Amino acid sequence: MSFISRRLVLHWCSTLALSFAAPVLAQAAEPVQAGGVSFAPTALVDGRTLMLNGAGVRYKAVFKVYAAGLYLEKKAATAAEVLGHKGAKRLAVTMLRDIDSSELGKLFSRGMEDNLDRSTFSRLVPGVLRMSQIFSEHKMLKAGDTFVIDWLPGTGTLITVKDKPQGAPFREPEFFDALLSIWLGNQPADWQLKDALLGKG
Structure with missing residues (x-):
């Protein structure tokens, strides 16, 4: 085979490989839809690019x-792999119906208590009370409103409601894991949502 022929064959192989790879790359970059909400495939958190692990809908009876x-x-x-990751993490939530914010805060507190042993929960009570207060101050979260819970290594847990950071970070390393237990613990708020967040939905 001549030098020119070899170059043509290599060029053809490279083009063919790219033609197969392009749809895969394009598909990977597609947002994920959950309950009509579009979740971007990546998020920039504390200067780090995070990947969407999974997304789903929290149901109460038949209601989203x-x-x-x-x-x-x-x-x-x-869940063990999620908790084992030492890097930045984010849980992003978009409301699909109006809900009393103080009631949501109480549900989160109960979810943490249901998934933690008594001694761990007792240590985190000050943070739990502060978190409940954060949501109570917003009175009502309406359909379309958002809140984000970030774990920032070296900083702590930061709660952002309607794009506004809610005070100083929660410093306790256990606090973010306790919050995640609401959705990923042994008694999650919604089993289907747990599977979806773990990429099984």
Whole structure:
């Protein structure tokens, strides 16, 4: 085979490989839809690019309450893997119906208590009370409103409601894991949502 022929064959192979790879790359970059909410495939958190691990809808009986998406630095298929990641993490939530914010805060507190042993929950009570107060101050979260819970290594847990950071970060390393237990614990708020956040939905 001549030099020119070899170059043509190599060029043809490269073009063919790219033609197969392009649809895969394009598909990977597509937003994920959950309950009519579009979750971007990546999110920039604390200067780091996180990947969408999974997204789904929280149901109460037959009603859609909110859509949630979990972002991590690398994919995780189990709750243990999620908690084991040391990098930045994000849980992004968009309301799908109006709900009393103080009631949501109480539900989150109960969810944490249901998934933690008594001693761990007792240590986190000050943070739990502060979190409940944050949501109570907003009175009402309406359909389309958002809140985000970020874990920032070296900083702590930051809660952002309607694009506004809510005070100083929660410093306790356990606090973010306790919050995640609401959705990923042994008694999650919604089993289907847990599977969806872990990329199984």
